[in-house]
Amino acid sequence: MRAYERLLNYVRVYTTSDPESGTHPSAEREFDLARQLVEEMKALGIEDARVDEHCYVYGSIPATPGCEDKPALGLIAHMDTAPDASGEGVSPILHENYDGRDVTLPATGMVMKVSTFPFLADLKGETLITTDGTTLLGADDKAGVAEILTAAEILLAEGRPHGKLCIAFTPDEEIGEGADDFDVKGFGADFAYTVDGGGVGEYECENFNASSALVEVKGFNIHPGSAKDKMKNASKIAMEFNAMLPAAECPEHTEGREGFYHLCGMQGDESGAVLQYILRDHDAAKLETKEAMMLATEAYLNQKYGAGTVRVTLKDSYRNMREVIDRYPEVTQRALDAIRSAGDEPQIVAIRGGTDGARLSWEGLPCPNLPTGGYNGHGLMEYVSVPEMEKCVKVLLHLVTARN
Secondary structure, eight states, X not given: OOXXXXXXXXXXXXXXXXXXXXXXXXXXXXXXXXXXXXXXXXXXXXXXXXXXXXXXXXXXEOOOTTOTTSOOEEEEEEOXXXXXXXXXXXXXXXXXXXXXXXXXETTTTEEEOTTTSGGGGGGTTSOEEXXXXXXXXXXXXXXHHHHHHHHHHHXXXXXXXXXXXXXXXXXXXXXXXXXXXXXHXXXXXXXXXXXXXXXXXXXXEEOOEEEEEEEEEEOBOOOGGXXXXXXBOHHHHHHHHHHTSOTTOSGGGOXXXXXXXXXXXXXXXXXXXXXXXXXXXXXXXXXXXHHHHHHHHHHHHHHHHOTXXXXXXXXXXXXXXXXXHXXXXXXXXXXXXXXHHTXXXXXXXXXXXXXXXXXXXXTTOOXXXXXXXXXXXXXXXXXXXXXXXXXXHHHHHHXXXXXX
């Protein structure tokens, strides 16, 4: 079965994770795809395929004779889809021989414009898969799941020499919890690669350092008719807090390796207000500067409005995996060689986000990322290139069958 055929099947299974549940997995529905994948893996000949109580799917393919001394390589993808858009009732649409022009999504009339997404023009003549415009597609990261199992099927059918291959499919990556209950020791790999998003040829071994900031403002309310010199409006103080942060250092004004402060939630009234931020930077020192800015703003406003008016709580989320990956140059070289063997020149890209691989790297499993051919994840205009999916399968096969 071709990778895109698997994808068309997987995206119809509802697996959106739930950031509010507090359970692992965050949604019982994630087991629906997990169990389906276990059955498929067993049918392929992956005899130890299993799903655990936290919805992690594991399986392995033993080394072929003569390759037992090669390091064990892991491939990882996540099964859940982002809660940013609906993932229920996905209706994938195949656009064969794409003409390079704007794409209209039929159920809503929404138009995916080349002027907005210029990389569409590079895909002229390819087959694309989109949705009908009412849901996300879920190629993030079911395309990765499909490519890994397609590579495994070819590997087993053709008997290509290879070291031990360890496979894992995880829940809850999209809500930052995909590595929470990952069994690194039981997985059995010496190093691994996540297969998750991005254009063919890309290699990602660096991601943001990340933290979050919760800003709580305590005000004092009184009848507005007699409020002079008495009212302390928490919502306005919260607005003042945000205005003191660097205006240009936000997602809508940054790119590449530029970090940001992102206000992602706010609520409040005169008596109390809450601001929720995520802070990101590839440079750990620059992230610390952002955190210090939050605390300095807290101190200034408490001096202005009184002690205890503003409270900032900082929490670390994940760290840049580059520091770990750089200790294992052979992991990077293996990936670059595989991309070249598949016919592309590698592009080393810094991820403007996080990845389960970053957390796993810091837990002792070096785990950079390889692409899937998927674009515009987390939204209604998500799509994937079928030829790029096939190229990604070739990269995985070269990766697994490398001589070293």
